[in-house]
Amino acid sequence: MAQDPAETPYAPPSRRSFSYYLVLLVLVAPLWCFVPLSWVWVIYVLRSGWIWSFSWPARLCFAVSLCEVIFSVYHYHLVRYVSNSVRHAHVNFSELQSAFHRVLKAGLADLPEDGYDEETLNVSRPGSPEETIVKLEADDHRAIEFRNTLRTWFGKVQWSVVRKHEVRQWLYWSIFNTDLPPLSELSESHRTVLDDTMQLLEKRLGQEIPEGSCPDARPMRLSVDPVHILWRPFVLYASVAVANFYLKNWHWKKRGFQSGSYENLEYIIRIPHGWDSTHGSRPLVILHGLGLGLLQYHTFFRQVHKEFKDRPILIVLQPHISQDIFHPRFLQPMSRRETSKRLAHLIHALGWSRYLEQDGSESEEEKRDSETDRLSGNGVTLLSHSNGSYAHAWMLKDFPHLVTRSCFVDPVTFCSWEGDIARNFLYKTPTTGPELVVRYFVGSELGIANLMHKHFDWSSNALWYEDIPNARDPSKTIFLLGGKDGLLHTERVLKYLHSHGVRKGIWCDPEGLHGQALLTGGEGMKTILEWL
Template sequence: MIGISTPEYVFIRASIISIRAIAPLSILYCGFCIIHPPHSIFSKVVLAWAAIESAFYFLLYLPRKRFLQRPARHPELLSYEDRQELFQRACKTIPNPEYYLSKWFLGAPLEEIKRENVKDFFRWAFLNTGDFDISDNEELEGYTDGVERLLGRKIEPGRGKAKCLRLTVDEVGMMHRPFVWYMIVGVVDTLTAAYLRYNSFTLYRTPMRHWLGVFPFRNCSLFTRRISPAPNISYWYRPHTSKTRLPILFIHGISIGLYSYAQFLAEITKEDALEADDGQTGIIALEIMPISFRLTQPTLDKAETCRQINAILKAHGWNKVVLATHSYGSVISTHLLQTPSTAPKLGPILLIDPVTFLLHLPDVAYNFTARKPRQANEHQLYYFASKDMMVAHTLSRHFFWSQNILWKEDIKSRDVTVSLGGRDLIVDTETVGRYLAGVDLKYEGVSWKGADWVGQGLDVLWFPTCDHAQAFERKAERKRLVDVVRAYSRGRDVEDLP
């Protein structure tokens, strides 16, 4: 993640404008060449590229965009009792009710958020629908009364002009990526694959019949005979030979695959030199293609994701692992914790920049999908991540907050470390940190940020100057994460952990 300086702002804005200009300029050039056919070799080469970009836009992007607007298939509705319990838990962890309401309504003036507007929001949030049904009115009135108690005031009757954010009901917001962008992604993927192979990782690809289902096509898949036992999930594998340590399962976030994490994974392996007599620590690093800036099949649902990950662990005989995840990977970790077949296989857990704690608050959904970017890092997130075709579809049609939310109670019997950045542009890390530390959510002190890492129970690592994902980019912070994973693998504390 880039910073917020003026040069970085100029760079990222120029990059985005240049990339977005490719398709319209290509279409115009093709039209011009119909009238004035090119004669020079250079002009013909440019025309060939422009024709590819134009075809890519009209024949792939536009039809696929329409296809991906299909309604979400929501999970089974929670029972009435479970919905009431979830609502009460959420109400107890809303530090600023006015802010909560305003942000879920996209920053609308509070006087425009009236009773019917609030019921629209809860119709989506708790009933998984945007459709009116008179039989739901009594329950929705109860939720609205609950918000009034939080606000300490009445909400005006009727309907105002405010529109709420309804992630899995609203239109999937995406922006076109030119053909050349995907070629860049392919080059980065190939270089990442070479780096991982150099560091003793082996790719377990999906069956070759799926090769054409991922674009850009993956060159690395052509150079391995190893086939993943999970038909939709490829992964990089380092054998586990240690007799005393636990292997590691890593799940990445929204990125060009494992590119942002390759150095982190390599540094875990380099620490093995200190324990050569015991063998090496095994690592499985999953590849989640729908959040890797590719054109591919939609993301798997919760049950199928857990089933396929369990198949991978079974294939390698891993009955207990250290789980490390970043950002969106915390969603999958939540699903693994909730699934009886996988939960017992999870040992200690490291959650880096998790998005699942206090997910009922508006920050993650608003900041990732609805915020109008202003600073350089916000523009980078908005265009290159939020508006990517498959990332947008994953968040708008497969991201169900009530299914993805993780409470402290869900991990109270486990050893868990949560890493938070003080300048995170997606997560309200101040509130999440206070929640995890067990202090009042309105508490303004900083004492909880300096707590020592213990390695037992719930630990919070606070990186005050890190933005989202920047802990992987900085040597000192990355080393602390590596130390935590290694300590969990060894099953004992790290005495020299800063």
């Protein structure tokens, strides 16, 4: 019998690294202490009455502290709002059922490690295994691997301690995006869906899940679990806002970019003088990831602007993941349908590609025109980084005809159903400096926590090989990964892509961290620029 890695106890690092304490003392602690110290200072000054004897510098210091106090109250109100909000998302059961079947079929085709078998693939959906979901044996290596992967959602406990109550909680959340009520209170339709899904899951696991409950195996349920948000000072938010305002309205404007908004989808764009869609270079659309928006990606955008002055560049701005707390839609991120439809309409309005309805219906004349567009090089190159790969996935699912080429950098959209992204980003206790930076400055920030906890749609965010046009063509699709990425499970992503025949279109730096491929002068950046 094959050794079962799902029964290997997970041993987290027993000690925090030196870099953790360095980041804690130099960066996190001073910023975290800024708010409580402001409260102490303001209360002390008001109680003592010394403010009237202060010099102008001291009064300015008091004014800043007072702003911090007022802002902290406002921030606390927003935190309470996010923590108590309940998102009633419309459930598309057919799409959800399809996504869940894809999860169960991923890795089900018994393919060799270094290749794939075309005979097991549906021609219309290359890479999608056609095997029927049948009950596997407990010692089948596919069942063992699936159990080891699935336990990530349950705190990486040994699979043998997981019980049916926790699995029901996880399944019910993944289907209905809410907490599991007592089974006696479930409607007949919900109980049927839950039981049928459980049966399919147990077939894939190769064993039945014992009845009962185990508190140690509490599942991750992003929209149900408490939202972990840490305060940060007003001066930090204000500094980021000022920097991004400067970059958007002055720096990039002087370099030929214009800012715009299409039905609340904000962007900056540069179209070279004299460029036309028939003979000009293919436009580039960029979707950035979580962090600080234009400020964080400034050096990358500057390099792309410098290298490609002959082609249009569209950078989609996402205030809800850019710590733009003063933006009116900061806590109201666009849904998948809103984002993909508005971006598609914008691309069409710019004349960069033809627009089709989402169902893909088109007349014979439109089909001929679309073929002409394809041959003449119309369409856009879509480049995404990290969280931006979710919007990239939405475009490929809803409007694949608009995307001629795709560049995925640190794509969190692949294998996101396995739970590593959620665990590493939101649940895992940081033990190193980089992990603490990600947790404090990104993962526990109000807008980003709101997005990940209250607006996370796993079935929409998950991208499958068969959804990517020309995935095996390295001139049309490229994937850039870091071997030491602390967020996504690089080994699993590579295995998924390799099993579907993707070879030449993968660039992986064995020592690369998350985001390192975008650093100026690095091999990742050189690869991206050469491919573009």
